[in-house]
Amino acid sequence: MRDAPRIAFLASDAPDAQAALDTLAARYGQHAPEAADVIVALGGDGFMLHTLHATQGLDAPTYGMNRGTVGFLMNGYGEDDLLWRLAAAEEAVTNPLRMTATRTSGEVVEALAINEVSMLRAGPQAARLRIVVDGRVRMEELVCDGALVATPAGSTAYNYSAHGPILPIGAGVLALTAMAAFRPRRWRGALLPQSARVRFDVLDPAKRPMMAEADSRAVQDVVRVEVRSDESVCHRLLFDPGHGLDERLLREQFT
Template sequence: MNVGIVAQKGNSRAAYLAADMREALAAVDAEALVDDATAEQLGIDGLPVEEFADCDLVVSIGGDGTFLYAARGGDGVPILGVNLGEVGFLNAVSPDDAIDAVLDVVEQIRADEPAIREVPRIVARGDDWELDPAMNEVVVHGPRRGHGGGAGIEVRVDGSLYSGGHADGVLVSTPAGSTAYNLSESGPLVHPGVEGLVVTEMAASEGMPSLVVPLDATVTVTVTDAEEAIVVGDGRTRRTVEPPIEVTIEQSDSPVRLAGPTSDFFEALGKLD
């Protein structure tokens, strides 16, 4: 059995916990693989996170950003998140409980009885391109935020017009991503048990309120009146496109698979600034 471990970059506490976890896994005949950055910190051999897709389990140690990074690398592999004291909507396990939680999941997988739950991701597409699936949000915006930087925006849901006009951009988020960029744009908090997507316009001149649509809805964002537009997934993967262009955003057929205990959504809300 192979367990990939991704620790928050530059965080010595996360790296030391990864080292302790490696020893505990070796004691139960499980091989622990660590990402390149953590391996360098520990003075051992590591692997690119993209190679963790061949693991049986991936452990993320850090915050939600580390979790999203691990989820992209270990695409389709069950992921257990260890929270190092940040908001922790995706990371349900405390450092003190981390090793026991990982060993429990290893035992479940070996018994072919893993307690796995799926969290949806979304994907943005153009005529001849597609971004990697995003767990939090996809943003489509003009060349820059602020005065003079927006674009003409038209938003449709399953082909029906919802809003149109000038705006900095449009943000489409999953329930998991409602507490991130969406919240900063005055979008609503959405409980993770809700099967829907949130459509939020960004600094629209005559915009509509945020809209929650079914999880299987297709959202199209047409961008005009700008020299360029940018499509961003989870703040990391991006593509610059030339208007006029229509960007389609819909549920990916590749959800994130979560292992281990669930986080308390309302307790995590208490950590928001």
């Protein structure tokens, strides 16, 4: 990266993020994402996910500064030393999940998920799922509110709230986590190799409808959802020294 990198500042609609955009762009210059050496995302974790999806075809890494709430994927906000922080930043590379969802109509919908792909009940009754891993039935019937497959980067998000494990970056595993499992009672899920291909079959879609979500993109009335890691897509995230994603994931387990 140059001593004076070309920066593309992107901001959420939040007032704090918009104010930061005006201040930083005036101070450091503003470039189009396609012409930038680095993208600086101003907002919260949701906006970071939006930015990564929107810029995934670009070579520039993304450095987030928190102008939202939790900010797990973000660095602290500061205006005075941005160029030094960008030059010193540590890089983490993550691969998203590719969801292929088949609806009751036969329509097939594909989407990428940086955090997780979730199966969620869409009616008053618990869902019934069959779980197939790499072509082999691993669970004939899971009765639950839902289930998800999470990446290491997303393991502290919905997965963690559902009592799934926190996964270190580079561990080469995915988390398969159940939400409010009724049968098998209290089944929490499994750890799978990153190369695993997971398929959820909805066993009673007419009576117990389900929806699927890839990050925040929802697909209604699904009958089958396949999930796999897509290593052809790489997201490069930058973090301040000593505050990288590995450190954050480790620290989260002791709080």
